[in-house]
Amino acid sequence: MCILIVTHVVAKNDGQGRVNYEIARAALEAGHEVTLLASAADSALAAHPRARFVKIAPSKLPSRLVQYQLFAWRTAVWIAAHRDAFDVIHVNGFITWARAHVNAVHFVHDGWYRCGFYPFRARRGAYHAYQVLYTRLNAWCERWALRRAEAIVPVSAKVAQEVAALGIADARLHVIHNGVxxxxxxxxxSERERFGLPRDPFMALFAGDLRMSRKNLDTVLRALRETPPHVHLAVAGILRNSPYPALAQSLGVADRVHxxxxxKxxxxxxxxxxxxxxPSRYEPLGLVLLEAMAAALPVVTARTAGGAEMIEAGASRDDPHGTHDPHDAAPTEDAPHTGPAAGIVLDDPDDAAALATALVQLATDRVAARQMGEAARQRAATLGWPRMAERYxxxxxxxRTPAPRAARAPHSIAAARP
Known part of the structure; x- marks a missing residue:
């Protein structure tokens, strides 16, 4: 096949970029030809003899709103000139104004806007008004893009439900979890001394963007206040401009938050x-959750986080969300479930008391916590990068739409910069 992948970044150190990197690598290993239409791509991948990197230079205009729209327009112009060269065009959400065969959905702006935890209000000032405009415009563009794709790939059952709510038929949905x-x-x-962590306490880990309220570290800190002194929290994330060290201090738990x-x-x-x-307030499917599962860590999360379907009792080794093959249509809720829980799933991400109870439960019953961790790792075994790429x-x-024989030469395409 001649495959075109359209995304902003194709790289191992980027969430969505890693997914596209693994798909491209697997396609090249399988003998296919891959063109990457992106702003940046892994140099070793782009140097493969059957790969082609067509760079869309990032715009220097102000605001992501303008930058992303310009990227979408420029990629659409390029695709219109070269569409016949490809059997499959793979895009990611709304990233181009061009029609695609496969659209992988890593985030649903309409779902984020309607989830009940959306923090912005247009009347609260210019910054809030911009965020609302950004979200609503992207939601409209995503709906437009999804309706024009032949196959849609939500990255979790949660995302599949949000896509279906846009009026997309279940038959067009193919849930494929991201890999690990x-x-x-x-x-x-353990290497606690390397990270400056105390040796003896029960140590929970929070990892994510420390500037985003969506990740919900504030509730974790409030929950920690309701736990015994031997329960500590390690926090991994860029601290610059983060309000959470001050919050930990004000809550009286700074000595237990690291x-x-x-x-890296x-x-x-x-x-x-x-x-x-x-306990993210809104999350399509965080790669860090899958990594924690692979590391055999019991996970405390919330139903608002994509991937929660893999944590509760009932998700089997062969069926990560206990409902269907991830390559098949959208999940159903009445299929039989097997397998132990891989952690604890909260109904409300802002319920600090319930989160504290979950942490105390794990800290108190170490045997049960280890069993949950073992179940988590068993499920992660079904989610390797090669298996994900195989499904794509x-x-x-x-x-696939077979291209005309005369046109099937992606490597003759000039690396134009629209």
Missing amino acids: DFDEFAPGA FLDLV DMPALMRSVDAFVF LALYEEV
């Missing part, structure tokens, strides 16, 4: 803690 490096995040010896700033060796950190806490390639075969 099962070997890199294998459990092992802010580590940006951590996340596998080693996860081997050094006892649990992972991820199988879907490509289903939707």
Whole structure:
């Protein structure tokens, strides 16, 4: 096949970029030809003899709203000139004004806007008004893009429900969870001293963007106040401009919260803690949750976080969300479930008391916590990057449109910069 992947970044150190990187790598290994239409791409991947990187230079105009729209327009112009060269065009949400065969959905702006935890209000000032405009415009563009794609790939059952709420038929939905490096995040010896963490306390880990209220560290800190002194929290994320160290101080838990700033060796950190806490107020599917599962950590999360379907009792090793093959249509709720819980799922991400109870439960019953961690790792075994890429390639075969023989030469395409 001749495959075109349209995304902003194709790289191993970027969430959505890693997904596209693994798909492209698997496609090249399978003998397909891949063109990457992006602003940045992994240099080794782009240098592959069957790969082509067509760079869309990032716009220097102000605001992401303008920058993303310009990227969408420029990629659409390029695709219109070269569409016949490709069997499959893969895009990611609303990223181009061009029609695609496969659209992978990593975030649903309409779902974020309507989830009940959206923090912005247009009347609260210019910044809030801009955020509302940005969200609503992207929601409209996403709906437009999804209705024009042949196959839609939500990255979790939660995302599939949000896409279906836009009026997309279930038959067009193919849930494929993102992957995880099962070997890199294998459990092992603790290295707490390396990270400056105390040796004895029960240590939960929170990892994410510390500038976003959506990630919900504030509730975790309030919950920590209701736990015994031997329960501590490690926090991994960029501290610059973060309000949470001051909040921890005001809540009287600063001595039990260990802010580590940006951590590059996340596998080693996860081997050094006892649990992972991820009560995001809105999350399509965080890769860090899958990494924690692979590291055999019991997970405390909330139903508002994509991936929660893999934590509760009932998700089996062969069926990560206990409902269907992730390559098949959208999930159903009445299929039989098997398998132990891989953690604890909260109904309300802002329920600090329930979160505190969950942390105390794990800290008190270490045997049960280890069993949850083992169940988490077993489920992560079904979510490796090769398996994810295999599912995408199988879907490509289903939707491919054979290009005219004379046009099937992506490597003759000039690396134009629209």
